[in-house]
Amino acid sequence: MHFDDTPQEAEFRAKARAWLDANAKKRDPSQNLPNPLGEREDDAAVAAAKAWQATKFDAGWAVLTWPEEFGGQGLGRMEQVIWNQEETRYDTPPNIYTIGHGMLGPTIMAHGSDAQKTRYLRDMARGQEIWCQLFSEPDAGSDLAGLRTSAVKDGDEWVINGQKIWSTGAHFSDWGMIVTRTDPNVVKHAGLTYFIVDMRSPGVEARPIRQINGGSGFNEVFFTDVRVPDSNRLGAVGDGWRVAITTLMNERVAIGGGSSAGTLRNLFKLARDTRVKGQPAIQDSAVRQQLAEFYVKAKGLQYTSYRTLSALLRGTTPGPEGSIGKAVGAPLGQQMASFALDLQGPFAAVSDEAHGVDDGLWQDLYLGIPGMRIAGGTDEILKNIIAERVLGLPPEVRVDKDKAFREIPTGTQK
């Protein structure tokens, strides 16, 4: 991979920069980069995100890699990377579209009918309709195919009952993509069907979950006799697992490993600003050694992510490096946040934005980042993938593989 822009890429970058200069405020480069986990998404933040997305869309800077017929620009991944690099240099509202644009839009493109593509994709691209992913349940996360929310056919409609959980942004979403069980008499992967559900339908109730950092980014969502028209089914009845895999493959790429570069830059700034034994902490040899270790790991991750990008640019599917990015990146972020709190000494106990060091950025990161070790595949699941698919180790024993779903014992059975 070449690291310098080609003349065409340089021209695209200059155009993007000129538009951003005219439409957004540049960040002060001497200040911290924002928390990579995002900001709290209150009503004002959602309204600001919608306004910014509409401005970008109307000027031709939204969903750059999507085909033009769905509101995109038909550009390559490299242009999207360049745009992202440039947009980060400006003070813009939080991105609430990773799930919709990165995961659900591509799923509709792959499995939707022409009518579904026309109805949903352009509005999703412009960002005025927000989407959430309704996959996980209290008893089905890593083992997603064990989900129990049911959908039963009634005329031209389906009736959905059950509960989802950890549904990011469901409390401000207009639409959700839900996987349901439509046939418990076949093996667990075979009895699933995928639907688009209007989050304002009678019987849908989203209850935000309060997190340890004080935010409420995700929800429990309850479905009680929710009626969904058959025209909202995505893919064939019983083919929900194949459709869900498309969403999950896109999820790996969309959330990636999370960038450690911004956190590392913030950490170096903290080490320069903090005084230990009368001198800047960055002059302490133990601090320097730890920073050097973080730097080496972060660089390793950066170049590994370039391997993924190269694979995508060549049109091939990224290999195991997709799992390595998050398996290494999320723990690294947690270690850096923990070290930042060590550097702060007793001030680490102050998480309040108004009084904490760096406006409480490190406390927020320290409390929020364990979620990144769970979301989109836990550390253990990623290690299983690496063990089985990369190292060729024997697969886990899966005792329920050939059983009809209704025969799999549950905790509630005697």
Ligand SMILES: Cc1cc2nc3c(=O)[nH]c(=O)nc-3n(C[C@H](O)[C@H](O)[C@H](O)COP(=O)(O)OP(=O)(O)OC[C@H]3O[C@@H](n4cnc5c(N)ncnc54)[C@H](O)[C@@H]3O)c2cc1C
């Ligand atoms: C910040 C955040 C946002 C999320 N957003 C969404 C969302 O928008 N939509 C959605 O549907 N879901 C979402 N999730 C849910 C997420 O996908 C699940 O939490 C995740 O898949 C893990 O499932 P679980 O929580 O049920 O844990 P479990 O699967 O019950 O796992 C519990 C523990 O057992 C371990 N374990 C499980 N199976 C194995 C195994 N086979 N081998 C070894 N160890 C194992 C796990 O690693 C974990 O430590 C989100 C989660 C987080 C943290």
